[in-house]
Amino acid sequence: MKKFFGLVGMAVLGGALTLGGYKLLFNETVVLKNKTADTTGIIQTNYNPGFNTKPAAIDAASIDFTVAAERTVHSVVHVKNTSVRTQSNPFAIIFGSGNAERKFEQVGTGSGVIISADGYIVTNNHVINNATSIEITLNNKKKYEAEIIGTDKNNDIALLKIDADIDLPYTPFANSDSIKIGEWVLAVGNPYNLTSTVTAGIVSAKGRDLEGNRNIESFIQTDAAVNPGNSGGALVNTRGELVGINTAITSKTGSFIGYSFAVPSNIAKKIVDDLLEFGAVQEAILGVGIDREYDDEGVRIGEVYYDENANNAQLKKGDIIKKINNVKISKFSELKGQLTAKRPGDYVDVVIERDGELINKKIVLNKRDTFISRILGVSLKDLTDKEKKKYDLKGGAKIIENANRNLSYYGVEKGYIITQVNKKPVLSASEAKSMIDESDFGSGRPLFLEVINLEGEIERYALK
Structure with a gap:
């Protein structure tokens, strides 16, 4: 027994000596409390040891999208467009048997945003284009027939109205100029006939112009997922306010691949106000021509169209437009976006660069009354009111410049007035331009024009 306790004592003494020696020799290298992951593998090229990314990550993660979604989801509607199309039967034409034409219904769908409690709805023009009937379905599944109040094809906006027996939930407009690149936004719509779908993203760019479009636009670009059926839906900020109308995507597949585009709310609101007050969009212009060869920051004026006594004569050829109402102008699409959101007669504060010096000007915007049909030339x-009275017309489009050889061959020249396009009456120059450019002229089908010549006589032509 004595021998056993002696062995135990020796073992305890040996362990104590070993532990004491280890602590004496290795105490400074104990790292169990401060053990960190191995970071020798990958280092980001923009790594800055003085920058702490944790607070930003916390801010991004803490953003609450539920308030914006709840405020918006019930004001975004499903839009069903039914149109009647006519199809020709070539065999019936050749053999003279059966009906040469047959009619069939074509259905398209999209989204819309209720903007007032009494049932006004904003959507895209292409969602309801050529519709013979429009059905609106609310988020609570109730359905209503809609009336078209007005459209603007150039900016792809349409205004509809439904009559409900209750006040409807709606989304208020926000100032789209205030939205910033990198700001969170939600896209709300009905993609693929799925009701009330909400996706999130950030503002990727502003003042974006899409290649291939005939018009110069000024879109808000986002990476919020938008798919077919989202057109006409809402783009809202985190407070649930309308900053844009979702309109387009760029895609090789027809589905979302990372980019979507929305008409800014300032433009959409101005178009809505014009349609309600005037029945047509009032387009405002600076009255200057743009130097298209200038590719630095800003927009350089190539020509001024007003005499020396006009307000706009404050602008001169060669001036570089830098700001409009304190909004930076880097390219023409941004200038276009600012002007599209204004009315004729509005004053704008313009900052120009002239001979290296920044100068502030207050300019009154004019009404655009000249339109160019590039298809017809x-x-x-x-x-004018005087011309309408002289020829007893409600409207029309006067030719002030003609570069079309076919028209010249028939004797149609400067001063002729177009009163009909493809047997439909023309009330304005913008309407005539749209009707001509959206026709099938140039693809083999004739373009029918009715004009009043310089003697006040009516002439009709079929151009091919």
């Missing part, structure tokens, strides 16, 4: 202008 003519410049058209609205008729």
Whole structure:
């Protein structure tokens, strides 16, 4: 027994000596409390040891999208467009048997945003284009027939109205100029006929112009997922306010691949106000031509169209437009976006660079009354009240410049007034331009024009 306790004592003494020696020799290298992961593998090229990314990550993660979604989801509607199309039967035409034409219904769908409690709805023009009937379905599944109040094809906006027996939930407009690149936004719509779908993203760019479009636009670009059926839906900020109308995507597949585009709310609101007050969009212009060869920051004026006594004569050829109402102008699409959101007669504060010096000007915007049909090669202008009275017309489009050889061959020249396009009456130069450019002229089908010549006589032509 004594021998056993002696062995135990020796073992305890040996362990104590070993532990004491280890602590004496290795105490400074104990790292169990401060053990960190191995970071020798990958280092980001923009790594800055003085920058702590944790607070930003916390801020991004803490953003609450539920408030914006709840405020918006019930004001975004499903839009069903039914149109009647006519199809020709070539065999019936050749053999003279059966009906040469047959009619069939074509259905398209999209989204819309209720903007007032009494049932006004904003959507895209292409969602309801050529519709013979429009059905609106609310988020609570109730359905209503809609009336078209007005459209603007150039900016792809349409205004609809439904009559409900209750006040409807709606989304208020926000100032789209205030939205910043990198700001969170939600896209709300009905993609693929799925109701009330909400996706999130950030503002990727502003003042974006899409290649291939005939018009110069000023879109808000986001990476919020938008798919077919989202057109006409809402783009809202985190407070649930409308900053844009979702309109387009760029895609090789027809589905979302990372980019979507929305008409800014300032433009959409201005178009809505114009349609309600005037029945047509009032387009405002600075009255200057743009130097298209200038590719630095800003927009350089190539020509001024006003005499020396006009307000806009404050602008001169060679001036570089830098700001409009304190909004930076880097390219023409941004200038276009600012002007599209304004009305004729509005004053704008313009900052220009002239001979290296920044100068502030207050400029009154003018009403655009000249439109160019590039397909037909003519410049058209609205008729004056005097001209309408002289020819007893409600409207028309006066040719002020003609570069079309076919028209010249028939004797149609400067001063002729177009009163009909493809047997439909023309009320304005913008309407004539749209009707001509959206026709099938140039693809084999004739373009029918009715004009009043310089002697006040009516002439009709079929151009091919």
